[in-house]
Amino acid sequence: MEETKEINLREQKSLTATNDFFEERPQYEDSFDADRNVIVRLVAPQKKDAKPYKITGIDDVAAKNNWKAWIYLAPVLILLVVFLLYPLVNTIFIAFLEDYSSITGEFKSVTINNFGVIFGLTTYNGGKEINFVQYAIPNTFLIVILTVPLSTVIALLISVALNKLPFFQKFLQTVFFLPYVTNAIAIGMVFSVIFNQNGVFNFIFGLNPDEFKWIYGATRAAAFVPLCVYIIWSSLPFKILVFLSGLQGIDKQYYNAAKIDGASSGKILWRVTVPLMSPQILYIMVTSFIGAFKEYTSIVGLFNGPGTSNGDYSMYTIVYYVYDNLSTHTSFAAAAAVFLFVVILAFTGLQFMVSKKRVYY
């Protein structure tokens, strides 16, 4: 408010100088204050301590719609509550209910045992649930650690290179975007054909089909090869697109200045491009960490199940576990989902904390 006053008094002064003639009833024109997007109108003070100005403009006109805005928002608000907010709270509740039935809604008691069961600490029906701790958690974290940094670096290098190309830039950009426009299940099936033991991958690299199995009958370590290749392949297009749009927004002056200073191209990439791209890199890191934590369809596409053979759960991920147990052991599924939620929140929070020092806007 202090600021407003100052501006207006200044205006008043300059206006009075030109309006000496109307000294008794000054008639000031409305002036537009572009900084605040308001129209400032100077008025003669009615009371002794009243402000000598009044702010009017677009905000005043629109403010009259107050209650109507809620009608516009009604459909979305209803959907938000029913399909987003209520489920969020409800899932957290279910995670603490023993043997919740998704059909009848009945449960035995309130418990924290669900978390104990999924982490393999306590028994359930006399047995222990080991798939979550043994497979789902390590697999999910492995996917995150293996694919996110690798695909981000590859995407960054490709987009820097693409940005330098004098010819066919648009065409190649489109080629690199193609994998985005595909059905995840369909392409997963294509990769499973490529990596099949008699498939083209073994053929190109001259590997013995009986020794090197990547899909059916593969060991857990071997199965990670096609999985990671597929995840990286399918995550590149989006990253390249975002990085390219970031690169095209960088002022050429920075590069010219770096060149004059005699910086090598490696140094330019690391000291100029990467810091200037840090907002895009942060965005990509956050979204791809979340995406990698939720890996599911790639596994269904590649392996047609949670493992490399029947009854095998070695390729389980957290989300796969959630979907597998959703209707039969809803409480466990909810507990696993809550665990995932906490992990994702923690990771995202961590990234934003790190980014405070490293991201330049």
Next chain:
Amino acid sequence: MNENNLKAILVEGLKTPTPESTQKKYIDFAQVKFTQKIVLSLEESGKTVDAIRRNQKIGNIFSTIILYLIIGALALFMIFPFYWMIITSLKFNDEIIASTQTFYPTIIMWSNYVYVFQSFDFTQYLGNTLVVAVFSTLGTLITTIIAAFAFGRLQFKGREALFMVFLMTMMIPGEMMVISNYITVASFGWTGTGQTRLDAYLAMIVPFWISVFYIYLLRQNIKQIPNELYLSSKVDGKSDWTFLWRVVVPLVAPTLISITILKFMGTWNSYVWPNLVTNSPEFRLISNGLRGSAFTDADTGRTSFGYQMAATVLVTVPLFLLFVFFRKYIMRGVGRAGIKG
């Protein structure tokens, strides 16, 4: 003054100025006769500027060629799965699992496609997918347009706070909601035994009528519309509703097209939810049909990759057509956004 002199002066002038050399820093052009040919050449490790320039040019050409080779190889890696999908779909089954792989089909088996059309109920899944896609897209567009308009143009108490709540829901993994939504949809009577086609469609459509991300995207776009348009429509005595459909919607049409296409692609790719909420395969969508069908060879009883790949081609082609026609909108929408579906 001859050439050598000039060169000497120039080289001297470029050295760090010492009291003596500053004296001779500039060429005295008054002394240069116009008939003389002035050759200004700087030497760096015994090479003239021209030579250095030439070398740099050659180096640039070389590095560009290498760059193209690397990028080309990576581009091949990106399209290889598509190529392999198409040629496998046209191969004879024995050729697919042969120990020597061929990079082109020796016999073109159109019959794979015939088989797929007969056994894999492509038209049924396509019909389901189209119905779900059209209605969920329409619903999303309507809710998104009016909500984004309220957030972007209208004034009301708690607008910013409410918008923050919307944005925060984007951080929550969808898996949290799927569990409870499954229960909610069941309580509406849309799933379970005796599920009709309409029930299945409703279960697959209604929960996706809200997309916080698209509301955010459209709100940003609506905010860019100048105030003057709104004020002038007010002067003309138009209501907000008329302003929204007559002025705002045509102006943000490109964003709406992007949203429509991305939403369509999302439905085309959705797998988990349709699988959960439908009882029988006949209500499911294209991805479910693809992974759920066996594609076994009648003679051997083993999975026929030829049939399988023919089906994946059928599922991929419509997306490709969409991409060919709407590349600009897809890339723009994704670039600003980045969430599939």
